Amino acid sequence: MYFELFQQFQKTLGQMETWLHAAETHAKANNYPPSDTLELRLIADQLPFARQVQIACDTAKMGAAALSGKTAPVHDDNETSLEQLRGRLANVRAYLGTYRREDFAGATERKVSQARWEGKWMTGQDYFLQHVTPNFFFHATTAYALLRHKGVALGKKDYLGERTMRLPE
């Protein structure tokens, strides 16, 4: 189910683009610079909004790459506007859109490591279940929470997006 969950991540990144539009609308209606949004935090020692969006993007792209033996595109974490953050979201969505089910054929058994893990590693399946999936939704939801706290007009449907509902038979 790797492929299908990365498709869900891709969908959620698309929802996040709509949140940034709502944040821009809120800033204009309340006469503050839209780029102030990038600095939002719930508490002083929390990573700001821009980092939450960047890490959600990175978790998805690096997860897909690590689980398929590819190299993810690099992003420099230098966005200074909501428009630039939307560009990053769109870029990572497009990158995830290049993946096919067969790219994840050997994902479960891959050895995955990160520089900060000091040589330790996880199996592809453990990495996906214990790291990628909870982290992705953590940073997406934290970004959403920061906007809710600021008063941006968002609701649960903006988080989930359209679900594939079938009509009564």
Added chain:
Amino acid sequence: MYFELFQQFQKTLGQMETWLHAAETHAKANNYPPSDTLELRLIADQLPFARQVQIACDTAKMGAAALSGKTAPVHDDNETSLEQLRGRLANVRAYLGTYRREDFAGATERKVSQARWEGKWMTGQDYFLQHVTPNFFFHATTAYALLRHKGVALGKKDYLGERTMRLPE
């Protein structure tokens, strides 16, 4: 991967129990009633902390039941203390612990519906990917964000818990 993701949900519910202990410690150190925690919100029209915990529990238990043709245990949403919320988390963790991989054998093709969906339904796979997984992590992370905003001492490792790292070979 249904079974494995429900195991991850079970683990996250266990992490949430540790957050409630941290919330109790914070309340005592700052001289407010621990049960005030249940009313925390980031903004007036948001469901309070207690509901976030209850819905995370319900999303996991109802997801597992719906995808395996079982009936989930009922909880009455009447918790008035952190201790009672921890009891609910422990109860749902134990319930998820009764599941075996084979319970989800037909999950992908099941028809899943909810009373509020007015007869519409989702396939088991769509329900799991588009509803259960994003909703579960949404409510867990929102509960975490509410505690962070209040100043409770929590960090990312308290969200993820211990990951299965392998030693360098």
